[in-house]
Amino acid sequence: MEFNKVCVLGLGYIGLPTASTFATHGIHVVGVDVNQRVVDVLRNGDIHIHEPGLSTLVKGAFYSGCLLVSEKPEEADAFIIAVPTPLEDGDLKRADMRYVIAAAESIVPLLKPGNLVVLESTSPPRTTVDVVAPILERSGMKAGSDFYLAYSPERVLPGKILHELIENARVIGGVDQTSAEVGRDLYTTFVRGEIRLTDATTAEMVKLMENTYRDVNIAVANEFARLADHFGIDVWEAIEISNLHPRVNILQPGPGVGGHCISIDPWFLVEAAPDLTPLIRQARFVNDSQPAYVVQLVERVLEGLEGKTIAVLGLTYKPDVDDLRESPAVEVTRILAERGARVQTYEPFAPHESAPGAHAMSTLDETLGDADAVILLVDHRAFRALDPQFVAAAMPGRVAIDTRGVWNRKAWVDAGFQMYVLGVGGAYA
Ligand code: SAJ
Numbered sequence: 001m002e003f004n005k006v007c008v009l010g011l012g013y014i015g016l017p018t019a020s021t022f023a024t025h026g027i028h029v030v031g032v033d034v035n036q037r038v039v040d041v042l043r044n045g046d047i048h049i050h051e052p053g054l055s056t057l058v059k060g061a062f063y064s065g066c067l068l069v070s071e072k073p074e075e076a077d078a079f080i081i082a083v084p085t086p087l088e089d090g091d092l093k094r095a096d097m098r099y100v101i102a103a104a105e106s107i108v109p110l111l112k113p114g115n116l117v118v119l120e121s122t123s124p125p126r127t128t129v130d131v132v133a134p135i136l137e138r139s140g141m142k143a144g145s146d147f148y149l150a151y152s153p154e155r156v157l158p159g160k161i162l163h164e165l166i167e168n169a170r171v172i173g174g175v176d177q178t179s180a181e182v183g184r185d186l187y188t189t190f191v192r193g194e195i196r197l198t199d200a201t202t203a204e205m206v207k208l209m210e211n212t213y214r215d216v217n218i219a220v221a222n223e224f225a226r227l228a229d230h231f232g233i234d235v236w237e238a239i240e241i242s243n244l245h246p247r248v249n250i251l252q253p254g255p256g257v258g259g260h261c262i263s264i265d266p267w268f269l270v271e272a273a274p275d276l277t278p279l280i281r282q283a284r285f286v287n288d289s290q291p292a293y294v295v296q297l298v299e300r301v302l303e304g305l306e307g308k309t310i311a312v313l314g315l316t317y318k319p320d321v322d323d324l325r326e327s328p329a330v331e332v333t334r335i336l337a338e339r340g341a342r343v344q345t346y347e348p349f350a351p352h353e354s355a356p357g358a359h360a361m362s363t364l365d366e367t368l369g370d371a372d373a374v375i376l377l378v379d380h381r382a383f384r385a386l387d388p389q390f391v392a393a394a395m396p397g398r399v400a401i402d403t404r405g406v407w408n409r410k411a412w413v414d415a416g417f418q419m420y421v422l423g424v425g426g427a428y429a
Contacts, residue, residue, distance in 0.1 A: 007076035015082035023061035050322035128200035144176035150183035153207035173203025219283035225253035225423030235423030256290035256328025258317030291331035306340035311371035314378025315347040322349040329377035372397035388415035
C-alpha cells in the first residue's frame with residue numbers, strides 16, 4: 001500500500017522523531033500534540049526535548065516542507081498513536097489509558113475505508129483488540145476488514161533514538177494478517193532493521209517482556225550489590241569476572257531504575273495477571289527500594305545526615321539525557337533532604353531542576369563549595385571524567401560516594417578522599 005499522508009498523534013520522545021523521519025523520507029506528516037506549548041515550541045523552530053541529533057532532524061523535516069504541526073488530527077492514509085501511557089495516580093500501579101483512548105476517539109470522525117491505524121504506545125496486553133478496536137469501530141467500520149489496525153511498539157533507547165529508530169528490528173502485530181502487512185508497507189519507508197509480523201497481542205507482550213526482562217536483571221544486579229556490601233566484597237569485580245562466563249551477562253547495579261519505560265512497563269503485566277507475576281513484582285520492589293538503600297549507605301558513611309551538606313552530582317534517570325521521570329537520583333536526593341541533610345544538586349542537562357527539599361545549583365563549584373560529601377548519582381560523561389584533585393580543591397569535605405562504580409578509586413584516595421562505592425563492602429578506603 002502507498003502512503004502519501006500520515007498523522008502522528010503525540011509529539012514526545014517517540015512521536016516527534018517518528019513524524020520527522022517519515023517527513024524526511026518524503027511522506028506528508030501532520031504531527032499532532034494536545035499540549036499547546038509543544039506545538040508553539042515546534043512552530044518556533046525549537047524542540048522541547050533533548051535527544052542527540054533530533055533538533056537537526058526536526059529542522060530538516062520542516063525544511064522539506066513535509067512536516068506540519070497541529071493541535072488537531074486531520075484526515076490521512078495512516079494514523080500513528082504515540083501518546084504516553086503513564087501509571088494512574090495513586091498506589092494501584094495501573095496503566096492510565098486516558099491518552100490512548102482520547103487519541104483513538106479523535107481519529108474516529110476522520111477514519112476512512114482502507115486507512116491504517118497503528119498504536120505505538122506501550123500498553124497492557126490486549127489493548128489493541130479490547131480497547132482501541134472497539135473505539136475505532138464506532139465509525140461503523142470493522143477493524144481488519146474496512147480499515148487496518150496494528151500494534152507496533154517503539155524500542156529505541158533514549159540517547160540513541162535516531163539511530164535505533166531506523167536500524168532496530170521492528171515488530172508489527174496486526175489484528176489480522178493484512179493489517180500487519182499494511183503496517184509493514186508503512187514502516188519500510190525508513191526501517192532498515194528486520195521487520196517481523198505477528199498478531200497485535202504478541203507485539204504488545206514483546207514490548208513488555210523486553211523491558212521487564214531488563215528490570216528483573218537490574219534487580220538481581222542490585223541485590224548482588226547488597227550482598228557484596230554484606231559479605232565485604234567488590235560487586236563490580238565479581239560481576240566482571242562472572243561475565244567472563246560465556247552464558248552470563250549480569251547488568252550494572254546503581255541507585256535504582258528510572259525512566260518512563262523500565263520502571264513502569266512491568267507493572268502492566270502485574271496489573272493484567274497479578275497471580276502469575278510474583279517475580280516481576282518483586283523485582284520492581286527491589287529496584288524501587290534501591291534509593292533508600294543508597295541513603296542508608298550515605299547515612300552510615302556520614303554518621304548521620306542531620307546538618308550535613310551533601311553535593312549531589314546528577315539527577316536524570318540515566319547518563320547524558322535530560323529526562324528526570326521516575327529518576328532514582330531524584331528519589332535519593334529527596335530522602336537525603338527529608339532526613340535533615342542540606343542537599344545541593346548539580347544537573348547539567350536540566351540546570352533548573354532539583355528534588356523536593358534540595359537546592360539546584362548552576363555550577364559545579366557552587367555545588368561543591370561548602371560540601372561535607374560529594375555523591376555521584378548519574379554517570380554523565382562529564383562526571384565520569386571529573387578530576388578528584390579539582391574536587392578536593394573545590395570542597396572542604398573529604399568524603400566521596402560513587403553509586404555507579406565509575407570513578408577511579410585510587411585517584412580519589414590519592415586526592416585525599418575517603419572513598420565509598422556502592423556494592424564494595426560499604427567502603428573502599
Ligand atoms: N540501569 C541500571 N543498570 C543497568 C542498565 C540500566 O541500573 O545495567 C538503569 C538506568 O540507570 C536507568 C534505567 O535502568 O535508570 C533504565 O535505563 P535503560 O538504559 O536500561 O533503558 P531506557 O529506559 O532508557 O530504555 C529502555 C530500553 N529497553 C531495553 O533495553 C529492553 C529501550 O530499548 C526501550 O525502547 C525503552 O526502554 C522504552 O521506551 O521502552
